[in-house]
Structure formats: C-alpha cells, structure tokens
Amino acid sequence: MNSLISNRLQLIPLPLSDLERLANSRSAMETARGLAVSSLELSDDGGFLIELDEALHSFVLPNVRANPETWFWYTYWLIVHRELNLTVGGIGVAGPPDADGQTMIGYFIDRKFEGQNLTTEAVTSFVSWIFEQPGVKTVAADTPKEHFASQRVLQKNGFVWAGEVEEGFRWRKNRPESAS
Known part of the structure; x- marks a missing residue:
C-alpha cells in the first residue's frame, strides 16, 4: 500500500511492523521511518492521545x-508535513464499508499546525482515496459539538x-456521481 501525496502532505499507512x-515508542517508529521525531500536542486534548x-x-x-x-482499512495513517519531514497528525478509517457502503473516518492535527488548512488537505486526500475503493458509498465522521474547526474541515470537504x-455530531459525504 502506497502513501498518499498532496500538495504539502504525505499520508502514510503504517504496516504491522510500524504499528508494533x-x-x-512513537519516536522509535518515526526514527525507523526516517522522519523527524515529533512531539504531538493537541488542543483541548481531554485524554484523546490516551484514547x-x-x-x-x-x-x-x-x-x-x-x-x-x-490491513489498510484498519491501520493508523500518519499525516506527515513533507517539507519538515515531520508527523503533524493522524488519520484513519474504522474498517471497510458496511453492508450499506458506509465507513467512518477520524483524524487529528498537532495544535502547533492548526489554522494552516493541513487537516482539510489531509481529509481531502484521504476521502478521495476512500471513494476510489470498491463498495464505498458514504464516508461519515463524528465531531464533538464544541470542535468547530473539525466541523469546518468536514464542511470544506463537502460533508x-x-x-x-452520543459523541456530538455526525457528518456524511456521499460518493461523487462521477466516482465508480
């Protein structure tokens, strides 16, 4: 499985060896992949990194x-800033599409990189890839009610x-008509 490349980002699906x-150790994994070692910090973390x-x-x-x-349907994908060669977030999908053709994504961005449209860029690239996969009709995402920036990311991506x-709001995007 190849990584996804966008203007400023590379989304890297982690195979089993990297997940282990x-x-x-995040720093050991990043070092083994030839990445700069990150120090991820989230706004209003509330235990998200533990979760x-x-x-x-x-x-x-x-x-x-x-x-x-x-495996790529279940793995953790790094969001890497290409110029800095640094992990700035993560993204993933909660498995292959269900019987109705729906799957769900989740993502986060390091607070030091908020406000730069990197999350929007990552979600755009990831959702485009998901819609290229057979059987996907809808991509969903849940956001906490107070996470307006995350909601805006989804809106900018057509959700x-x-x-x-229970966790807040659910957002959906249907497969574009031109997609197979």
Missing part, C-alpha cells in the same frame, strides 16, 4: 493482524450534518 514500533493509544491496542493492531489482505450522536 508505535505501540512501544488513541487504547484504540491502537484494542482495535488497530488486532484488526491489522487478522486482516492481512485489507453535511447528519444528526446528533
């Missing part, structure tokens, strides 16, 4: 191991509000 390194680490162990690693042919969920 990440589970032990992300728990998801790595309880969802990502088990599913990547169990699905070697379709529409789809209702309230």
